[in-house]
Amino acid sequence: METTELLKKVRKIEIKTRGLTNHIFAGEYHSAFKGRGMTFSEVREYQYGDDIRNIDWNVTARFNSPFVKVFEEERELTVMLLIDVSGSRFFGSTHQLKMGLMTEIGAVLSFSAIQNNDKIGVIFFSDKIEKFMPPKKGKRHILRIIRELIEFKPTSDKTNISEALRFLTNGIKKRSTAFILSDFIDFKETNSTQPNYLEAMRIASNKHDIVAIRVFDRREAELPAVGLLKVKDAESGVDKWIDTDSNSVRDGYAKWWNQATLSVNEIFSKCRVDSVSIGTDEDYVQPLVKLFKRR
Known part of the structure; x- marks a missing residue:
């Protein structure tokens, strides 16, 4: 991406998300994530x-x-953003890609943190730790985070949430509030509905205050009846033809999605992790405000 185009995108996101932070999120964030000590x-x-x-x-x-x-x-917090940069973030069938939604939410949380005088750091992860930005304060640091959110290019398309959680547990010594921005599509095997990251999340949540922000697209939840459809797994690169006119195919997929969603939510509950699911076709403001008020 050319520097001029990148700076325009950074400025656009800064104006939008900083405005939301000033007028909507500042008080809610402060109440929800004030220091515990x-x-x-x-x-x-x-x-x-x-x-x-x-x-x-x-x-x-x-x-x-x-x-x-x-x-x-003790008001000052260390805030960490764990950003999923795997291949599935490029999916989006309506207003925007999952990546775009995660970028805006990440920017809002970043501006909320510095308004509360908190340090904020970022862990970009795929099936490994792609980049680590240590916690710091200041607007220059936030703008660097936004630039990375927009243009970061990982070396892998796969996902391993456990790796990111282990890095958080071992690498961040001080107790932090950690937001995981991901679609949480990380299961034990193909077609499985059992997530891979139960134990790593349980250990991380004993040390840190974990908040899960699950980003999804409605076309991931249900298949449209549009006949033969060629789909590609963004993480494995495998192409597959499916007959979306088949009721059994659509019902089977919907059943898998619902069970997978239930399994992910059960892990959040077992690990005492606050969570919210936000679709790419939704306004993320109200879901985030409700999340903050629940805490």
């Missing part, structure tokens, strides 16, 4: 109703009058 702030004289467990006995003895420790919430 408590840090010592100061001491003050004891007041009726104060918890006696907070009395600072050293200061109390020095001044011969009761003083209590005052704590404040």
Whole structure:
């Protein structure tokens, strides 16, 4: 992509997502993802109703009058974006590709993070770690993230979510809030509905606050009746002809999709992971706001 064209795209996404962050997401994000720790702030004289467990006995003895420790919430977070850059992100049958939707959501979360004075980093993954951007603050860092979201080219088209989760668990020492942006199509084998990443997600969620944002296209959920259709697996490159006029073919595919979706949601539930599913034909604003309010 030429530099001028890239800068125009970055600017367009910045204007849109920064505006949404300023007017819609700022308060919701702050409430949903505020810091979990408590840090010592100061001491003050004891007041009726104060918890006696907070009395600072050293200061109390020095001044011969009761003083209590005052704590404040530790607001600063480390936020990580885990971005699925496998081949399936190029699918989209309506308004945009899954990649475009993930780019905008990633930008919104990035601007929300820096407005809350949080550090933000990114892990781009396929079936391996493609790129790691360590957590930092600042607008320049956010614009670099957006550029990478737009133009990053992975070396593999395959998916391994477990690899990304293991990297998060082992590589990010401080507890973080980690958003996984993916279609979560990563199953044990072809036609299986059992995801590959249960154990890795369980371990990661014990250390970090994981939030799953599942991006999908409605044509992945149901096949249109358009006769013989040649389809290509974006990750394996395998071509296949299917008869979409066949009720049994369409019903079988719909059954697989529904069961696969149920299995993915069960993993989120088992691992205590907050999640939201957003279609490429949807406005992502309301689903994200609802996600934030649920927390």
